[in-house]
Amino acid sequence: MPSHDTFSRVFARIEPQQFQECFLSWVNAIVGELELNVIAIDGKTMKQSYDRNDQQKALHIVTAWSSSHQLVLGQKKVHKKSNDLTAIPALIEMLEIAVSVITIDAMGCQKNITSLIIKKKRDYILALKGNQKLLYEAVKDWFEVAQKSDYLGREYNYYKQVEAGHHRVEKRQVWTVDVSELPHLHNQELWTGLKTVVMIVSERRLWNKTTDTRCYIFRR
Structure with missing residues (x-):
């Protein structure tokens, strides 16, 4: 049985961009069969992802999530000097998924985001x-x-x-x-x-x- 350290070494060797491309390719290949009606986009701070010694702040990630299938469809890291408002459009652009509705909390209630969602031929529900x-x-x-x-x-x-x-x-x-x-x-x-x-x-x-x-x- 692989140990905790073995998993850590394997994950540390994975190139993030290549892994993301492979993951999105797999997601796009299967979602056509899943009939996704709603995708929820939300930002979360990863618990215990900070490093005081290296002065590294906690990792914040914006995720696209299908609650009906319990499936992560894509993620985008929020850069240190940025926020969800830059990560959300980038995540929407990444997702080549034809769905009915995208939901986002009040942070994503922005005019440019509604324009992008319509451009991608989807509908939206945004918290106000x-x-x-x-x-x-x-x-x-x-x-x-x-x-x-x-x-x-x-x-x-x-x-x-x-x-x-x-x-x-x-x-x-x-x-x-x-x-x-x-x-x-x-x-x-x-x-x-x-x-x-x-x-x-x-x-x-x-x-x-x-x-x-x-x-x-x-x-x-």
Whole structure:
């Protein structure tokens, strides 16, 4: 049985760029059979990857992930003097995968990223938070006003899901609205392909009650 040190020596000899090219070639060869509908892109800092002696910061990697198949589709290292905003477009360019939707958290809610996703002939769901303050507040305020009037005279779609397990109950409510129902949003024409805004209200019950409200922009 190979030891820990043997694995370490083998991994240390692998040339990263060649390995990535081989891995992507393998992924592209099999994903056509997997019918991927959603790819989640997210950045994570690798635990215990720092080295104090060499003044090396912890490694941060942006990953493309298929949750339905539990499969990593590609990764991009974030360079020391950069952040997710440079790694995400590079990762999207790497993936030659025809999928329905790419999801990214609020860090990736950028106009150039929506343009790139549309260029690659895919759709997107991007979390909307304070980094796009004017757009976020316009969407959030519209939903608050609409809910007070029970969406009277407004077209929308609604979905509810309830899950129970581990002594916890979680209810999710989702409202989707076509942007044509809203007043003109801030810089709306610059958000390539934007068609829908989304609000999700999650209610978790354990020994107490926690409610979380999130907004998204959606190209579908």
